Structures are given as structure tokens and as C-alpha cells.
Amino acid sequence: MLNEREKLKKIIQLSKDISQVKDQDLLLERILLEARRFVNADAGSIYVVEGGQLKFSNSQNDTQLRKLPPGKKLPYFTFKVPIDKKSISGYVASTGEVLNIPDVYNLPQGVSYSFGKAYDESSGYRSKSMLTVPLKNYRGTILGVLQLINAQNEKNEIIPFSSEDEPLILLFANDAAIALERAQMTRSIILRMISMAELRDPKETGPHVNRVASYSVEIYEAWAVKKGLAKETITSTKDVLRSAAMLHDVGKVAISDLILKKPARFTPEEYAIIKQHTFLGARLFSNPQSDFDDMASQVALNHHERWDGEGYPGYIDIATGQPLQGFINDKGTAKGKREEEIPFSGRVVAIADVYDALSCRRCYKEPWNESNVLEELRGQRGKQFDPEMMDAFFSILDVIRSIASQYPDKE
Secondary structure: OOOHHHHHHHHHHHHHHHOOOOOHHHHHHHHHHHHHHHHOEEEEEEEEEEOOEEEEEEEEEHHHHOOOOOOOOOOOOOOEEEOOOOEHHHHHHHHOOOEEEOOOOOOOOOOOOEOOOHHHHHHOOOOOOEEEEEEEOOOOOEEEEEEEEEEEOOOOOEEOOOHHHHHHHHHHHHHHHHHHHHHHHHHHHHHHHHHHHHHHOOOOOHHHHHHHHHHHHHHHHHHHHHHOOOHHHHHHHHHHHHHHHHOOOHHHHHOOHHHHOOOOOOOHHHHHHHOOHHHHHHHOOOOOOOHHHHHHHHHHHHOOOOOOOOOOOOOEEOOOOEEOOOOEOOOOOEOOOOHHHOOHHHHHHHHHHHHHHHHOOEOOEOOOOHHHHHHHHHHOEOOOEOHHHHHHHHHOHHHHHHHHHHOOOOO
16 A cells, blocks of 8 residues: 555656546546546546537446457547536536445435436446546646546455545646646547638548547457557557548648549549648658658558558658659559558558448448448458458447547538
């Protein structure tokens, strides 16, 4: 057992660790995981204030996870909770108070809030002790709510959360809120860039890029775990990959509206111009200042390359768009990259982008049904797509499906 001094040092270190995470979604996951570890909580949830409500953004449950096959994840799901005093999370968000409840099925008399039993009833789980704290920035603004469920002792017995841990978790939550605000600002900047692309190309929407980015990190993680990559490498790569994947088509801002918004099939000349969005997007990050810049450039440049070498733009100079010396094919164009010549980031985003494009409605087509989408992807294993990454995709299909519901297209 840690003493108070050791606990404080631990919280300070955790706060430093989460400050290094850049992506909003991965940050929320990390905040919840580290808080749960600190108080030895079996489960937990995290909510973010969005549109005047609390959006349920991440949940973790070790008991439920142990019921799944090794390597499987609990599916994503989301819902919204009013910021009022009727629910536990809503009460904490509206008052800024901490609630430490020994048993949510036996709440004190006269409280305004109640415990929603729907998840317990549907899953067979039994929530008992619950520590709920606000994510409050230095200005006192509530950005979200952190909810920790079922503290455990050394024998894994459910016990109440210690009142002595409340100020430490609150300190961590305050630091987490500052990190969250920074991550939200980064996400907002990226989405503004995507909004510019959306003005030019109506297919390039916020929900589309969020889905592609989320699919990409999940496919990457499943593939990387199978390859035996170090956990630290996987974690840091996911953080950069998610933001970079959102900008895979940002180069379309440089393509003419006459082509992007053409309602009919492209001519060969027009298609050749469309292909330029790869190196034009990469060119935006041609003087990298960070790992994100480098990966964003790689994703933009390579997400239309094919495993069989028949993709584009191939080996080119991104400054000129011309083939590199010694990499010109018999058609007089740049030789395509093939197999592992293509950076892993381009290979994984290629799968995510095609899956989403086929699954969703576009101005020129209706969505394909899932069986046809999956049949098409299977048929392109080892042709258009990295076969091992394609296997990783199918191994997490339940997670992929749940991501789609998290970022629905606007009506």
C-alpha cells in the first residue's frame, strides 16, 4: 500500500503522462485507465460536455473484458445525459461536486439523483461503489465527468472508495481537464481544416474522417499486437496515427471545384488531376516539426497505394509531382509502391477509407449492404490491401461496427 506522499507523487507522474497524449479520444481512454488503476476500480466511464449535455465517450470494465476471447475489446457505444441533478453524472456536472457513493443501489434518502440500472440489467454486471468527479479546468468550467466503479481490495472484493483518495483523484481530474481542453483545441483545428476540404468535396465530412481515423487506430492496434510490437510503441503510434488519418484527403483543397463536384464520371484527364491530392496533401507537411507532421504527410501521400503495386502516386517527388529518377514504369509514369514499400500508415488508412466509402451514402451512390462490403474487402486481400492488416480488420469487426454508430453522418 502506498502512503500519502507516495500517492501524491504517483498522481503528479500520471498527470505528466497524460499531458503527452495529443488525440482527444485516446486521451479520454488514458485518463479513465490511469484513474481506475490508481484507485483499483474494476470499471468506469468518462463523459464529455457537448452541446449542453454529457456525451458518454468511453467505458472500461475488467470483469466484462475477461469474458471475451484474448485480444478482443468491449464494443463502443454512446449516448447523452442531461446536465441536471437527476442522474449521478448529471448532478456532478451541474454542481461541480464530488460524489462518493458506497452502494448505488442504496442511495441516501432525499437526494435528487438516481442510479440508472439499464446497463447492469442488460449485462448482468453489478455496480456498487462509485466515485464520480468533475473534469474542471483552471477557470472552473466543467468539461466532463469521470466516473469510477467498484473499488477493489487486495482480494478483489468490492469495497467503498476511500475518502482519502478523493482530493488526489480530484487533483488528477483537474490536470486531466487541462489536457482535454488542449486536445479539444487540436481536434478543432484539424476539423476546421477538414471543413475547408468539405467546402470543396462534400464527401470529406467530419463524421467520415472521424470514422476513418477510429477504424485506422483499431486495425493498427490489432495488427501491431499480432506482430509483437512493444506496447509503448503501439500506444504512441495510435496517438499520432489517429490525427494524421483524419487528414488523409486534405490535399483535395487544391483540386478544382469543376472536377471535385462533377456529378458524372471523370474523364481520364480529370482522374489524373484528382490523383494529385495525394502529393498536394503531403506537401502541406513537407517541413515536419513533429511526429504528427511526418505521419500526416505519409498518410496523405500513400493511402491510395496498393499492395500489388498498382496504386498511385508511386515514387514521386512531392515538390514537383514528377516520377523519381529510376522509378518510371513502361507507361512513362511513376512506379507504384508495393507491399511493405508502402508505409504501414498508408496501408491501414487505405482499408479504413475504402470500408467507409463503400458503407456510406454518397451523392453518387447508395450505401452498400455490409455483406457486399465485406465480400469486396476479402476479394482485395493481397491485391489492394495488406493481407495481414485485412485479417486484423476482420478480427475486430464488432469494434468496427460500433465505431460507425459513434460518428453517424448528418441527416
